[in-house]
Amino acid sequence: MTLLSSAGMSALAPAQAEAPTTFAETTLSARNLDTAPVGRFVALGDSYAAGPLVPVQQGTPSGCLRSNQNYPSVLARSAGIGRFTDVSCSGATTEDMTAPQQVQAGPNPPQLDALDGSESLVTLTIGGNDIGFSGIIGECVRRSSANLFGAACKDFYTAGGTDQLAERIDGTESKVSDVLATIRDRSPAARVAVVGYPSILPDTGPGCYPVIPFSPGDTAYLRETEKKLNAMLADAARDAGVDYVDTYTPTIGHDACTLPGVKWVEGLVPTSPAAPVHPNAQGMRAMAAAAGDVLGIRVARPTSQPVPGATNPVPTASLPPQARTAN
Secondary structure (H helix, E strand, C coil): CCCCCCCCCCCCCCCCCCCCCCCHHHHCCCCCCCCCCCCEEEEEECHHHHCCCCCCEECCCHHHCEECCCHHHHHHHHHCCCCEEECCCCCCCHHHHCCCECCCCCCECCHHHHCCCCEEEEEEECCCCCCCHHHHHHHHHHHHHCCCCCCHHHHHHCHHHCCHHHHHHHHHHHHHHHHHHHHHHHCCCCEEEEECCCCCCCCCCCCCCCCCCCCHHHHHHHHHHHHHHHHHHHHHHHHHCCEEECCCHHHCCCCCCCCCCCCCECCCCCCCCCCCCCECHHHHHHHHHHHHHHHCCCCCCCCCCCCCCCCCCCCHHHCCHHHCCCC
16 A cells, blocks of 8 residues: 655664574465475555655565565564565556556566465465555545544545445456465465454544544544455465464554554654555564464564654644644
């Protein structure tokens, strides 16, 4: 998924050293050949895999906005994997798995072309852009901010008695399943893991308007929509006989409403280097740790310490005038 701004681009942080662990044991799951060699690790997916604006940005094309602190990179270093290929790209949809994706300084080649059969591990995070993540955020900010006592965003997407977002999620499942089938065909000895999306909004409660400018009703609706998206990904993974990594549960309490230093997903105005409404470096490490728990790779977990005196900024440009001075 992608929703980008220039916030934090100038702040660079040194890469953290990882403690290498043995990866051979993680290649011998029931889905893998018992004689599977320790081969390549290929990372596929959208911006929640790529890590837009999280330092240090690297790779080509530059428009994919890949970070060397994204969850696949953290996972690869933790496992001591030397043959690591990251072709994830911000803005990617399931279509970009088999077709070139046009980005700045692009195109990014079809992501599945990175698979040559020598893989021991393939990770995939995809589906958010298929349902229109960026458009949903923009639409809900505009509508919800104008009706704080209702659920204007939910009303918009469920007009006529049909939940458009739920339908989009249902329609995306077959696309994800097709991608997984192709991965199994091209990388028959690989362990494959579908990595879900982390907790963006608080798991309970009304949210944190105006920091995240959604009404309580729309906060609940969008929270449930993300859960439906993750449930669909889990179903697709199960049906394909591959692993699913739940990153939502272990990131509860570190959503975009929490304070800097505690939050692992940034809000509309990031307080640490990351794209708006995307994981920061700590969030990427949390996703890597969740994947490591499933794959048998030890990953150092992120810290969670509030920054003294830090507060969450309010995105005043997106709010109606009467709400811009709200606390």
